Amino acid sequence: MTKQLHLISTGKQPVEQFASICAHVHPYVDAIHVREKRKTAREVSAFVAALIGNGVPPQKIIINDRVDVAVVYGVKGVQLAYHSLSVSQVKRHFPRLAVGCSVHSLDEAKEAAKSGADFCIYGHIFLTTSKSGMAPRGVDSLQAIVASVNIPVIAIGGIHAGNAAQVLQAGADGIAVMSAVFLARDPVAEAKKLAHIVKQTWPMNGGEEC
Numbered sequence: 001m002t003k004q005l006h007l008i009s010t011g012k013q014p015v016e017q018f019a020s021i022c023a024h025v026h027p028y029v030d031a032i033h034v035r036e037k038r039k040t041a042r043e044v045s046a047f048v049a050a051l052i053g054n055g056v057p058p059q060k061i062i063i064n065d066r067v068d069v070a071v072v073y074g075v076k077g078v079q080l081a082y083h084s085l086s087v088s089q090v091k092r093h094f095p096r097l098a099v100g101c102s103v104h105s106l107d108e109a110k111e112a113a114k115s116g117a118d119f120c121i122y123g124h125i126f127l128t129t130s131k132s133g134m135a136p137r138g139v140d141s142l143q144a145i146v147a148s149v150n151i152p153v154i155a156i157g158g159i160h161a162g163n164a165a166q167v168l169q170a171g172a173d174g175i176a177v178m179s180a181v182f183l184a185r186d187p188v189a190e191a192k193k194l195a196h197i198v199k200q201t202w203p204m205n206g207g208e209e210c
């Protein structure tokens with residue numbers, strides 16, 4: 001599988017601003033996550049409608065937690081957390097949805113893989129103001145997870161063009177970024193830069209050809 005670039009909404013941008021950035025950056029990314037944790041289903045729905053209205057293909061849209069909104073819009077999938085419906089519930093009732101799982105330890109990653117998740121997002125790798133007050137988990141722990149689970153592992157947290165290569169070299173199947181693109185002076189230039197790094201030829205499994 002080629003490595004992937006995911007963008008995650010900040011939860012702080014007005015819908016118009018978010019959608020207008022995404023209208024320009026979507027060709028460079030593999031997935032755009034609508035992660036608006038404090039918003040109602042109706043408000044999340046407005047974000048998804050704005051993305052689609054601005055030309056983002058539904059097959060590039062992943063919705064955090066809200067399985068209902070994902071089904072209504074026929075988007076690619078959902079990103080589940082510990083408080084969400086379980087992976088197996090979603091897979092059983094909505095087999096067409098891709099299911100990602102947010103994980104923060106090796107055990108959680110193994111559990112996600114066992115329960116049938118299509119991919120997991122692991123973090124946070126580096127210090128980030130988007131998750132302040134918590135120690136980063138580091139690249140070594142990422143490497144251990146990549147070596148132990150058989151689903152794609154997307155790395156998140158404090159990743160930008162200056163350290164993305166380190167994470168991909170460690171074996172991550174992709175990166176997910178929030179501030180690196182959405183808080184950039186030029187989000188399109190930043191997304192292009194990250195896409196260029198992600199789409200390079202990376203050795204398998206963090207350096208060992210297999």
Ligand SMILES: Cc1nc(C(=O)O)sc1CCOP(=O)(O)O
Binds near residue numbers: 103129131156159176
């Ligand atoms: C949304 C999110 N989840 C994380 C996790 O560790 O699960 S870290 C994170 C924030 C990522 O933001 P930035 O790219 O600005 O560092």
